[in-house]
Amino acid sequence: MHDEPDTGRRHADSPWADEQTRQHLQVLVEGVATLAGFEQSSLTLRRDGQFEVVAAAGVEDGFVGTQVPAASIENELRNADEWGVWRFVPHHRASIEALSYSHIPDVTPLEGEDAWHPLDLLAAPLHDDQGRLRGLLSVDIPDDGRLPSPAKMEVLTRYAGLARTLVLLALEREELSEQVRMATEARAIVRQALGEPTLELVLEACRSAVVSCFDAVGMWLTAFNPDGVGSTTTSYAVGDTYDAPPFAEIDDVVVRLAQRYWVDQYVAPFSRDSLDQPGLAHDDAERLLGFLDRIGIGSVLFVPLGVGRECVGFLVLTRVSDARRWTDIEIDAARDIGRDLGLAVGKARQLELERAIADRLRKLDSYRVEVVNTMGHELRNPLFSMSANLELLDTSGLDEDGRRSVAAATRGATRMRAVIDDMLTMAQVSDPHREFDPIPVDLRRVVHDVAEECHAAATAGEVTCESDLPDEPVLVPGEPEELHRLLTNLASNAIKYTDPGGRVAVRVALQGDAVVATVEDTGIGISPPDQEQLFREFFRSTNPAALTRPGTGLGLPIVARIVARHGGSVDIDSERGRGTTVTVTLPAWAEGVAPDPAPAS
Known part of the structure; x- marks a missing residue:
């Protein structure tokens, strides 16, 4: 771990996860630093194509929240020696790219081949069950100034296993929280949109909420006319007052895609790095990309709108840059929004709104309850395993610091159990079908x-x-x-x-x-x-x-x-x-x- 990169970094716009989860991870990094004999440790997790420092010990304020490009970390790991589950990059193999975002600690290395150098990297990659790299546990500046002994590596190896378990639980909880948030906001969007008699009023009622919910800069919505001839388009951009661009010049492509994607229930994240989409020819993809370049948009999420088997239009959410990818949770929520806004558009055309409101709100409520119930029960299994192992752990041979770390982990498991129990209770009392x-x-x-x-x-x-x-x-x-x-x-x-x-x-x-x-x-x-x-x-x-x-x-x-x-x-x-x-x-x-x-x- 290099504790203060000077360049090439940025800070996250918002803190990762909730305060309680961050506290659990903070206990982990403090424990590994104390028991393994290092002055500094940190936990870095993948977030939206970046790696973000979510917990750290022994570093100055401001380090938590730092973001590093995923490619930089992956390149460093490819250049590393395998020390069991840990990876070591000696200072003489440190890449120029790594040095561009790293700060050299103010430490004078000792003499000898086993001396720790300020540019040495020792980190444990944390993979999920599918083999995807989800995070990195790093340590720096050993207390004795030497490369870790076999005894230290044994402690580090145990902590790497614990870190993987806690990180996967934390990521699952973060994903659950995001799903609940998106479902709640999606339901609010539907409530705002349903009941409006015209397409313009539907958009006016929900446009700000849609753009905010998906962290977009704007959107446009095209509704097909009831007679099947032509369409109506209305747009919205945050802070914009200029006239809408001529969307009609790409209608022949996007109308056809909307019809197909509604049948397939497919939502397309489209950008320069995501040109390959079902049913989209290369020439048409280049034409769409040129259109987006002209209006200053780098990435869009294309969402078909429909009612039943009928596609009634499409929604396009826009971002200026493609640096922040559209997440799976956003895509799933957009698919639900496509169904709900499609209903709003269709009912606005037919003035049949009351029945649709109750139906869609029930579906959104059921979706949230189902997500919470499923995730809550799935989280219980690894938590039970962790708690059981903690209870079986013989602490009589540990020193005071070791017993304190085990006690901290036990308290953390108890708090996480309380969160899961509360989530399941929340799902139970919120279930509209109960x-x-x-x-x-x-x-x-x-x-x-x-x-x-x-x-x-x-x-x-x-x-x-x-x-x-x-x-x-x-x-x-x-x-x-x-x-x-x-x-x-x-x-x-x-x-x-x-x-x-x-x-x-x-x-x-x-x-x-x-x-x-x-x-x-x-x-x-x-x-x-x-x-x-x-x-x-x-x-x-x-x-x-x-x-x-x-x-x-x-x-x-x-x-x-x-x-x-x-x-x-x-x-x-x-x-x-x-x-x-x-x-x-x-x-x-x-x-x-x-x-x-x-x-x-």
Whole structure:
């Protein structure tokens, strides 16, 4: 690892993954540096055709987020000696390309053939099950100034295996998060577009969301006329006010492609590096490329639009450069967008919108639930294997640093298990097809059970918990386990974010035909900007004091989904440094009357 490249690098526009995943990977790199006897270590993962440093130890601020071209790293690895699962490039074989983005550490090498040189590279490539290079674990500046001994290499080899497992889990979680994000945004796009009576209004309603969702600079949408003769095109570009280019000059090519691609359900990423597309002759590809060059576009995603077997048009998303490839997740989401916008266009022509709205939103909801369920169960298997091996590990022969590293890995596995459990719960309570057969539930009993469950955490945190409950039963129509989960999430959150000596109070009261449950704490509070995003999946507070406390970012979204399923509402009143009050209002039990579930957001 060379810790500070001077040129040839750039920083990622946004941090990789979520804070909890980054913390897990940070524990890994710190552990390998400490136990293997190196001053510096880093973990670099492939992201959008680049390699990005996602965790590092022993380097100055600003290194995490650095991006290096994939070709540079792959060339270095091809030039390396094989040291088991690790690769070593001695300084005298360092390439000029590698030196162009690397900074030489301020270290004077020792004498002798086994002396470590500042330009030496020692890295473990991390491949997935398909053999694709997904990341790189690197170390630099050994404590003794020497090339690693066999004993050190044994430690490094074990860490390389652990790094591969954690990296693949992290990548799967990142992909799942991206799929959930794309599915959520796609559903919002459909909601905005459906119901508009004309193509222009459809585009106006959704164009900004589509462009933002796919990180594009613009788009154009062509709808075929209902009589099959001619088409209508409308375009949108961020910040542009000039007239649209003459799209008609390429219609003979793209109309034919749209018809074929709708049948095949194919979405085409097209650029100078992706000219070879089904049904596209070389001369036509060159003509399309020339057209894009003239309007200053380097890459497009071509999406057919249709309803049933009928192709009703196509959508083209544009980017200025082809440096950032269209990912598989974006292509899959674009395919869904093609179906949904095709429906919007078709229904705009026929003014049959209401049925289409419910149908497409149900499909998007089902898609998200299916993704979360599938990925959650798939993540459980490798996590179980990792946890089982950690439990079987004999730590009696380890020194203090070794035991601390094992304990850190165990804590990390526990946190990841909590994330997976929360994701599966989120999918369950968000499933629009899941039956809801409410029974009368006494919230007083639920509060008693929650208090017992949270007693240990409150005692450990030196937090006083109080309950204010009526003498008579307080019944609401609902599902007992979900209501228990709702109040457990709120109470445990209140305890977690309340400092020692603080207080948490839970109250339940009947108010007319509603039951109001409040959870009030004297904790660290929530800022107004954070309150606006509390119910978004995987959101973690920007408050540094909150980020030091473990969490999945799914507790409150689960609360919101459960409340919605029970036909209620949830409100938050909070101020930074003055505590938080969460108020949940549910319909009271009325014999023979079931609550009307609110739509899940």
